[in-house]
Amino acid sequence: MSAVLEVSDLAVTFGTRDGLLKAVDGVSFSVSRGEVLGLVGESGSGKSITGLAIMGLIDAPGRIARGSVKFEGQELIGKNENTLRSLRGRRMAMIFQDPMSTLNPVLRIDTQMIETIRAHEKVSEKAARARARDALAKVGIPSPDERLLAYPHQFSGGMRQRVAIAIALLHGPSLIIADEPTTALDVTIQAQILSEVQTLAAETGTALVWITHDLSVVASLADRVAVMYAGRLVEEGQVADVLTQPLHPYTKGLIESVPSRNRRGSPLAQIPGMTPSLACLPEGCAFRPRCSRATEICLEAPGLTQHVGGRRVRCFHPSSNLGGGA
Amino acid sequence: MLVYIIRRLGQGALVVSVMASVVFLAMYAVGNPVDVLAPPDASDAEKLLIARELGLDKPLWDQFFVFIGNALHGDLGKSFVYNEPTLQLILQRLPATLELAVTALTLAIAIGIPLGLYAGLKSESWFSRIVMSGSILGFSLPNFWIGMMLILLFSVQLKWLPAGGRGETVNILGVPLSFLTWDGLRHLLLPALTMSIYKAALIVRLVRAATRETVMQEYVRFARAKGLSRQRIVLVHILKNIMLPVVTVIGLEFGAILAFAVVTESVFAYPGMGKLLIDSINHLDRPVVVAYLMFTAFLFVIINFVVDLIYAVIDPRVSLVEAKG
Numbered sequence: 001m002s003a004v005l006e007v008s009d010l011a012v013t014f015g016t017r018d019g020l021l022k023a024v025d026g027v028s029f030s031v032s033r034g035e036v037l038g039l040v041g042e043s044g045s046g047k048s049i050t051g052l053a054i055m056g057l058i059d060a061p062g063r064i065a066r067g068s069v070k071f072e073g074q075e076l077i078g079k080n081e082n083t084l085r086s087l088r089g090r091r092m093a094m095i096f097q098d099p100m101s102t103l104n105p106v107l108r109i110d111t112q113m114i115e116t117i118r119a120h121e122k123v124s125e126k127a128a129r130a131r132a133r134d135a136l137a138k139v140g141i142p143s144p145d146e147r148l149l150a151y152p153h154q155f156s157g158g159m160r161q162r163v164a165i166a167i168a169l170l171h172g173p174s175l176i177i178a179d180e181p182t183t184a185l186d187v188t189i190q191a192q193i194l195s196e197v198q199t200l201a202a203e204t205g206t207a208l209v210w211i212t213h214d215l216s217v218v219a220s221l222a223d224r225v226a227v228m229y230a231g232r233l234v235e236e237g238q239v240a241d242v243l244t245q246p247l248h249p250y251t252k253g254l255i256e257s258v259p260s261r262n263r264r265g266s267p268l269a270q271i272p273g274m275t276p277s278l279a280c281l282p283e284g285c286a287f288r289p290r291c292s293r294a295t296e297i298c299l300e301a302p303g304l305t306q307h308v309g310g311r312r313v314r315c316f317h318p319s320s321n322l323g324g325g326a
Numbered sequence: 327m328l329v330y331i332i333r334r335l336g337q338g339a340l341v342v343s344v345m346a347s348v349v350f351l352a353m354y355a356v357g358n359p360v361d362v363l364a365p366p367d368a369s370d371a372e373k374l375l376i377a378r379e380l381g382l383d384k385p386l387w388d389q390f391f392v393f394i395g396n397a398l399h400g401d402l403g404k405s406f407v408y409n410e411p412t413l414q415l416i417l418q419r420l421p422a423t424l425e426l427a428v429t430a431l432t433l434a435i436a437i438g439i440p441l442g443l444y445a446g447l448k449s450e451s452w453f454s455r456i457v458m459s460g461s462i463l464g465f466s467l468p469n470f471w472i473g474m475m476l477i478l479l480f481s482v483q484l485k486w487l488p489a490g491g492r493g494e495t496v497n498i499l500g501v502p503l504s505f506l507t508w509d510g511l512r513h514l515l516l517p518a519l520t521m522s523i524y525k526a527a528l529i530v531r532l533v534r535a536a537t538r539e540t541v542m543q544e545y546v547r548f549a550r551a552k553g554l555s556r557q558r559i560v561l562v563h564i565l566k567n568i569m570l571p572v573v574t575v576i577g578l579e580f581g582a583i584l585a586f587a588v589v590t591e592s593v594f595a596y597p598g599m600g601k602l603l604i605d606s607i608n609h610l611d612r613p614v615v616v617a618y619l620m621f622t623a624f625l626f627v628i629i630n631f632v633v634d635l636i637y638a639v640i641d642p643r644v645s646l647v648e649a650k651g
């Protein structure tokens with residue numbers, strides 16, 4: 001499979017009063033056609049910024065400090081705004097966390113859909129409307145003709161997120177970045193939307209980067225998973241491998257803190273300590289203050305190492321039940 | 327909708343009648359109009375005659391009830407000075423003031439919205455800083471001072487524009503309008519500019535604040551992620567959201583301009599309603615003052631009503647049917 005998206009050594013910094021914050025620091029991963037990559041990590045670990053950087057939507061005081069984003073074989077870093085604009089919404093799309101605020105409250109749904117089509121293609125208003133209508137029907141919105149004339153506040157949260165997904169799908173992009181799109185929804189709706197998106201993406205071969213802090217979502221949706229901590233990628237691999245045999249202590253902690261049916265009653269194991277502030281990261285491994293395996297050597301920064309099964313981990317002491325090293 | 331209109335009218339009627347009573351009594355307390363109206367050498371007998379003619383010889387409460395009785399029949403009395411129905415006097419002056427207010431507000435909007443939008447989008451640029459400093463100046467300079475400076479500069483020094491009065495008018499459907507003639511426009515420009523500076527400063531700051539808040543909204547980010555042009559994002563997505571607070575303020579300011587054109591009209595000797603009010607207060611012409619204030623309160627009620635209607639049109643979330651208060 002050819003890579004639709006190849007991110008390498010991406011770094012995003014924010015110039016703030018506390019100095020330069022490295023919100024994303026040397027992140028690399030790739031996504032192939034039809035593949036679903038889950039990007040997980042606690043809040044503040046740099047997932048959204050990674051997604052926005054790929055889309056070219058980082059605003060001051062943020063800045064892409066280094067790295068490369070190759071999309072469909074084309075380097076995006078350093079491309080002018082017009083080129084990026086013509087890719088956004090057409091070849092690559094993004095949906096956001098809060099469906100209550102992603103749609104413009106004073107514009108009708110048809111306006112917001114038709115403008116997306118006509119931003120990229122010279123088509124008549126009528127043709128665009130028909131396409132918008134079909135897109136709504138495809139994401140499971142009943143009586144789409146009527147709903148086109150409605151305003152966002154006339155939809156429920158789940159329905160609004162469907163509209164956003166329909167908008168993302170309008171041009172049949174090869175990549176969709178979904179930034180926690182189901183986090184704000186209740187569990188039933190979340191499950192419905194997940195399975196629908198999975199079907200739609202599989203049908204069209206669209207690659208998905210699904211950002212979430214919820215490992216159960218990753219388990220049910222993703223092919224591969226990448227785990228971020230304090231702006232860095234700490235572990236990456238096939239979902240089945242990573243979830244059953246996490247190599248990194250942070251990944252292990254995340255998995256153990258997921259509530260699950262067969263462990264009901266027993267207290268959840270929380271990762272001790274707090275997410276560090278980017279302004280004062282510890283020297284060496286950023287996870288060190290919270291890590292039970294930490295030793296002297298962890299005072300140096302661990303690099304990303306390859307392991308069997310195409311896995312990568314950033315740790316001096318990965319779990320050893322799996323013959324590591326490379 | 328009907329309930330809404332009836333409630334609105336009820337509130338309006340209450341405001342107007344309370345205000346009329348207060349002003350009536352206050353004007354009584356200020357002084358005796360007969361002293362002003364009668365020639366300086368008039369004898370007491372002559373003064374009594376004038377007072378009797380105007381109904382001013384009766385006790386206060388009698389005068390008040392006569393006034394209320396007439397007002398309920400739509401008769402707001404006659405001017406002591408002009409001996410004409412007050413409402414007619416006011417309505418004769420209305421077009422001039424209306425014209426001035428509309429011109430001033432149009433100028434304020436034409437200056438305020440683009441500058442505010444720019445200052446909100448590019449808040450770090452030096453031009454935005456200049457705009458914001460300028461708006462503070464526009465806020466703090468008193469109206470009459472701006473008016474006099476403009477007269478000094480454009481009329482006295484440069485001799486480009488007339489210093490006062492209303493220019494040539496043409497009658498459109500019986501209404502004398504001056505903005506359709508070159509001479510009228512020239513007379514209109516300075517007073518309108520004087521009144522618009524404060525409003526423009528207000529609109530600049532309002533639009534800038536709203537813009538800064540709006541650009542951070544998730545829907546703006548989503549609009550960018552859709553690949554829309556910057557132009558479309560600013561002129562449709564951002565501007566339409568900004569119009570909500572702007573319309574409210576513009577509506578209120580329109581009422582304020584109409585009601586308080588007094589100062590500017592005096593500075594420019596512009597024959598509008600404000601000038602009429604000042605003259606009437608000086609002459610203790612109570613019926614005109616009372617009718618003027620009732621009429622202005624009525625205008626406020628109408629304007630608020632229209633603002634609500636416009637609001638409902640541009641904000642789909644607002645529905646007049648379930649409007650609360």
Ligand SMILES: Nc1ncnc2c1ncn2[C@@H]1O[C@H](COP(=O)(O)OP(=O)(O)O)[C@@H](O)[C@H]1O
Nearest residue numbers: 014016023042043044045046047048049050278
């Ligand atoms: N506008 C900003 N200014 C300064 N720092 C920012 C800004 N946006 C994000 N950051 C920093 O980037 C970090 C990562 O943010 P984000 O990618 O949103 O995390 P998440 O993984 O929860 O999506 C945050 O912890 C914050 O320190």
Ligand code: SF4
Nearest residue numbers: 285288291298315316
């Ligand atoms: S490198 Fe050391 S401190 Fe960091 S996660 Fe691995 S064992 Fe823990």
Ligand SMILES: [Mg+2]
Nearest residue numbers: 047048049179
């Ligand atoms: Mg986030």
